[in-house]
Amino acid sequence: MIYITRRETFNAAHRLFKPEWDDDRNLEVFGKCSNPQWHGHNYVLYVTVKGEVNPDTGFLVNLKDLSLVIQKYILEKVDHKNINIEVDFMAGKYASSENLAIAIWEQLEEPVRQIGAALHCVKLLETEKNSVEYYGKNN
Ligand code: NI
Numbered sequence: 001m002i003y004i005t006r007r008e009t010f011n012a013a014h015r016l017f018k019p020e021w022d023d024d025r026n027l028e029v030f031g032k033c034s035n036p037q038w039h040g041h042n043y044v045l046y047v048t049v050k051g052e053v054n055p056d057t058g059f060l061v062n063l064k065d066l067s068l069v070i071q072k073y074i075l076e077k078v079d080h081k082n083i084n085i086e087v088d089f090m091a092g093k094y095a096s097s098e099n100l101a102i103a104i105w106e107q108l109e110e111p112v113r114q115i116g117a118a119l120h121c122v123k124l125l126e127t128e129k130n131s132v133e134y135y136g137k138n139n
Pocket residue numbers: 014032033039040041
């Protein structure tokens with residue numbers, strides 16, 4: 001088994017808040033991410049896939065194919081968008097890094113399989129200091 005990772009970046013806006021709470025309570029729990037007038041992050045996304053090396057190519061997967069999958073299923077939907085209101089796969093979810101990483105996994109799992117690999121990890125950095133990793137439902 002070998003693992004390979006593609007790094008991508010995107011910019012998106014969000015707000016973390018519970019609508020039933022006032023701004024002070026939201027600020028207390030969600031900090032600056034509760035700003036009522038939104039704010040953006042420069043997200044960094046690492047998608048790691050696993051499998052065996054194809055003896056015909058020496059590749060686990062063609063990274064161009066992986067890049068195209070991430071572009072189509074993730075970046076076109078989130079880049080320069082408002083995660084709370086414009087991203088179909090985040091509808092009805094809190095726009096946290098945790099939920100975003102899980103949703104990105106769910107978006108990518110099948111397309112990655114179709115290019116001949118298995119999804120291993122979705123790692124998402126919201127800032128240089130904070131990141132989340134998701135390894136699928138049973139991990
Ligand atoms: Ni934020």
